[in-house]
Amino acid sequence: MRDETLNQQLLAWYDRHAREMPWRVPPAERAKGVLPDPYRVWLSEVMLQQTTVAAVKSYFEVFTRLWPTVSDLAAAEDADVMAAWAGLGYYARARNLLKCARAVVADHGGQFPSDPAGLLSLPGIGPYTCAAISAIAFDAPETVVDGNVERVMSRLHAVTEPLPASKPQLTALAAALTPAQRPGDYAQAVMDLGATICTPRSPACGICPWSAPCKARAQGIAAELPKKTPKKPKPTRYGTVYLARRADGAWLLETRPDKGLLGGMLGWPGSDWAEDSPPSAPPFPADWRDAGAEVRHTFTHFHLILTVKLAEAPMGTNPTTGEWQRLAPASLPTVMRKAYDLAASVLPPH
DNA sequence: CATTCGTGGTG
């Protein structure tokens, strides 16, 4: 079957089954020449990196309400943006989001560049996000290659070589299918197909618009693709956090360094996290007591078990690290919020 | 090319 027939079949399917999203312009509107605001496309695409649509929606609403334009975002305080991102994960995205917004204002007059090279040079914009903005916001014939596209292409063409080694081949196959007309709709169509029909575990081949030409389906191996190289097992690390509440209700918090895990986010003072429970000293002398339970949390590449120590501090207490501040628990990354929830359930109400 | 970097849903 010709590539032109394949992508037209997918576009016809998308015209009837496109998912509605807050950042998306539906195909009927795009047919009239309406394109989405590049700022909203960029913001949604960065949020969607390795993150589900369901998780992103509420964050997108908050961000666009607080910062309706890229200039608004560029002028925001770092701490406010990091707090708004809290809970979404991969916090380097939020740091790069601010860097990118400020670069767009400083170097591009507050308008996102429309050329791929210009987009690719911006912080936090890699090959996928560059192609997505180009195709969706500017209707340029760029090819998006995300996890959905890798899965769809590996099945359509029965590519059995495991990822990531097969990525160049899958990219070439995807590029060959990208149409000159409606590339933005097409990019979103492939991803919708992967998200709703050509799913990882049990693909709905019976209702797939590409069922007939799909080689993996013909061979009965669709659900087994794409093959992936096995992952390393996750070690378990241990650590201790110190949660102190002052008499006025303030908590002792520190802003973590920009580099590394949870970079730039609020956190509790404590030990490093290592496989052999590292020793640590509390941030001030007090009657530290155990919270009575541990916090368990799993990151991308290790499990964490945290010991939680609690203290109530009088006014005037001088810690060796961190600073006393009023706390909005929602501004904490999830692992830190788990420790807070435990403390709040143990300490007497303030 | 391999590693680092979060979180919540799911089977």
Place this chain on the structure above:
DNA sequence: TCACCAAGAAT
């Protein structure tokens, strides 16, 4: 319970 997975980028 737990590994897998989601619209990846930076190093």
